[in-house]
Amino acid sequence: MIKIEKFSEEYxxxxxALKxxxxQLKFVGTVQEIFENMPETGHKHVVLVGDEVVxxxxxDTVYSENYDFCSKGALGLRAFFIDSRHQGKGYGKSSVAALKPYLQQAYSQYSKIYLTVNCKNPSAYRCYLKSGFTDIDDLYLGGAAGPQYIMLMETA
Ligand SMILES: CC(C)(COP(=O)(O)OP(=O)(O)OC[C@H]1O[C@@H](n2cnc3c(N)ncnc32)[C@H](O)[C@@H]1OP(=O)(O)O)[C@@H](O)C(=O)NCCC(=O)NCCS
Structure with missing residues (x-):
């Protein structure tokens, strides 16, 4: 059973140590890079299985300021990954499925969340699609690693 928690020093x-x-590095980068580049407006979270961070x-609470396709007041999902030792166990799908009730409770003033996923990353695309996101049928071309699908999940 997975659990979503806000990141804190205890984690x-x-x-x-996650990798x-x-x-796959071109899709998310290292944890160090994620931590260094994430502004205060990007609220870090961990996915837990029991006490283990997986x-x-x-x-991203200001996603709409940086992405034209994102409507005002919508959230963005960034830097999502499952540690390579734990991939293929269903944790990706259950984390994304758990995101909707989590956002309804912790980010209730927002009604949707967007993400972009590289067109060359079919595992992640399928993971999102199977767990509540829909493909809005438009591409984001600003990514460093090539075109990305834009996906959306209504949370309200
Ligand atoms: C994408 C990612 C989060 C999926 O996590 P996961 O825990 O391995 O995924 P799950 O075990 O829940 O599987 C979810 C779906 O992904 C797909 N999938 C998972 N591993 C796969 C693989 N090795 N090859 C192809 N498809 C795969 C499957 O369709 C699977 O659904 P199914 O089992 O019903 O067929 C994980 O692979 C990851 O962290 N990738 C690297 C970082 C990344 O690309 N992040 C996304 C940035 S937008």
Missing amino acids: AEQAL VSDE GLFAI
Whole structure:
């Protein structure tokens, strides 16, 4: 059973030890890079299985200021990943599924969340699609690693 928690110092050591494979680095970067580049408006979260941190993501509260496709007041999901040792166990899908009730409770003033996912990242695309996001049928072309699908989940 997975649980979503806001990041805090008690999770720092475990979070910093999380990794993705070399081939997946272009999609999220290292945890160190994520931590260094995430502004205050990107709220870091951990995915827990029991007491173990297995993944990470950030909720971007000013996503609409940086992405034209994002309507005002919508959230953005960024830097979502599951540690490579724990991938393929269903944690990705259950984290995304748990996101909707979590956002309804912790970010109730927002009614939707967007993300972009690289067109060359079918595992992540399918994970999002199977867990509540829909493809809005438009591409974001500003990413460093090539075109990205834009996906949306209504949370209200
Ligand atoms: C995308 C990611 C979060 C999925 O997490 P996960 O825990 O491995 O995913 P799950 O076990 O819940 O599987 C979810 C779906 O993803 C797909 N999937 C997972 N691993 C896969 C693999 N190795 N190859 C192809 N598809 C895969 C499957 O469709 C699966 O659904 P199914 O089991 O019903 O067929 C994980 O692979 C990851 O962290 N990738 C690197 C970082 C990344 O790309 N993040 C997304 C940035 S937008």
